[in-house]
Amino acid sequence: MxxxxxxxxxxxxxxxxxxxxxxxxxxxxxxxxxxxxxxxxxxxxxxxxxxxxxxxxxxxxxxxxxxxxxxxxxxxxxxxxxxxxxxxxxxxxxxxxxxxxxxxxxxxxxxxxNLRFHPIITYLKEEFNKRKPLEYNVYCGSYLPDWRPNSDYRENYSAKKELGGGVHFDLIHEIDYTMYLLGNPLTVQSYQSKKSPLEIDSADVAHYVLEYEQSSVFITLNYYRKTPKRAIELVWEDSVWYVDLLKNEIVSSGNEIIFSQPFNIVETxxxxxxxxxxxxxxxxxxxxxxxxxxxxxxxxxxx
Structure with a gap:
């Protein structure tokens, strides 16, 4: 090769x-x-x-x-x-x-x-082929200076709008796997802004509202959350699933473990x-x- x-x-x-x-x-x-x-x-x-x-x-x-x-x-x-x-x-x-x-x-x-190859996304793809949630809420937040601890975050491309920086670009995974799971939305509303004290000129927060025939979708992305979270909440007709992509685990509102297995992001x-x-x-x-x-x-x- x-x-x-x-x-x-x-x-x-x-x-x-x-x-x-x-x-x-x-x-x-x-x-x-x-x-x-x-x-x-x-x-x-x-x-x-x-x-x-x-x-x-x-x-x-x-x-x-x-x-x-x-x-x-x-x-x-x-x-x-x-x-x-x-x-x-x-x-x-x-x-x-x-x-x-x-x-x-x-x-x-x-x-x-690469998140299309995350075990949870693979599992949800099969589930979504059978049914669609009424509501689908995505949250992905982490602290930009922690991304590359051995370098100055202010000098990285993520901090610079002209180089393609911005949380909506860096965390486009959440938009991508949403479309992979649900297809193209009927309508889209969005908002990107700079809210935190981070010394960057790129957007550090973004919100998306996507409308589907069977599902309402809300996506929140940010650079300023010091405790990382990458999760999906699925509201079904009969239950709610809490999906944790960092733990590779899905738990229902009744505390039933729907999916769980050891996982390393390198696998994706x-x-x-x-x-x-x-x-x-x-x-x-x-x-x-x-x-x-x-x-x-x-x-x-x-x-």
Whole structure:
């Protein structure tokens, strides 16, 4: 297997680990822009598009979100499958022309949203195929400075609006898995703002109200909660389920354990990469290609 990575940050390192678990002999190249960057063992650095090796199996786009659009534009001429880290883009400018070009070249694409492979989301997908909740409440909150404790949060892309920072982009997972479970909503209302004392210029809180034929959906996202919480509350006709994605547990209002199992978030990256490689092998369309990623982005931006 031969893979090119554009943007060798923390998320790219997770993907590298998953790739090497699946193929210990994979050849991995990283397109870098700074000769002073720290090298990574087992990864060959290149510094120009002219150095990109032939016969790549796929390319991972994991540079800052603000660079994704022009990076994809640059890479589509290579006619190589694209694994694009979320969020897909930070706006919708020029997306229709790009989609047409990708379709014309028949390039396989996948937008990486690893929480689709969380055991609880897998369980809920099966449950939602049988019935839909009356009410679906999502809450995801954590403290941005704790995300990367060895770096200054104020210097990270998450803190900078122009680089694609903002809680609605970073936590687009919650929008993505909601659409994965329930499909496209009938209507959307949203609100993004900066409320906390955090020294950032990006949005640190976002709220979404999505209307479905059978379900009302409320999503809350924030950067300022010091005790992390990632949860879903499902109101059914006959009971309420409390879904904890951090504990990997679902408990009913009657204290019945609906679902519980040991879990490590790393598993979602491994399962995601295995799924993508299977799609490559079978030459099959992915469940979250660039067209579906655009639909999620439209909800995120409410455009």
């Amino acid at each position: 031969k893979v090119l990575i554009v943007g060798l940050g923390s998320i790219a390192n997770k993907h590298i680990v998953s790739i090497l678990k699946l193929d210990p002999h994979a050849e991995i190249y990283a397109l870098r822009h700074n000769f002073n960057n720290i090298t990574k063992e087992g990864v060959t650095d290149i510094y120009s598009i002219n150095e990109i090796p032939a016969h790549l199996d796929f390319i991972i786009v994991s540079n800052p979100s603000s660079e994704h659009f022009k990076t994809v534009q640059l890479l589509i001429d290579l006619n190589v499958p694209l694994f694009i880290e979320k969020p897909l883009f930070i706006n919708l400018k020029g997306h229709q022309e790009l989609l047409k070009e990708i379709a014309r070249k028949n390039i396989l694409t996948y937008v990486a949203c 990256y491994d399962l995601q990469m295995a799924y993508f490689l299977k799609c490559l092998e079978n030459k099959s369309v992915t469940m979250n290609d660039i067209e579906e990623g655009i639909k999620t982005l439209k909800i995120c931006l409410n455009e």
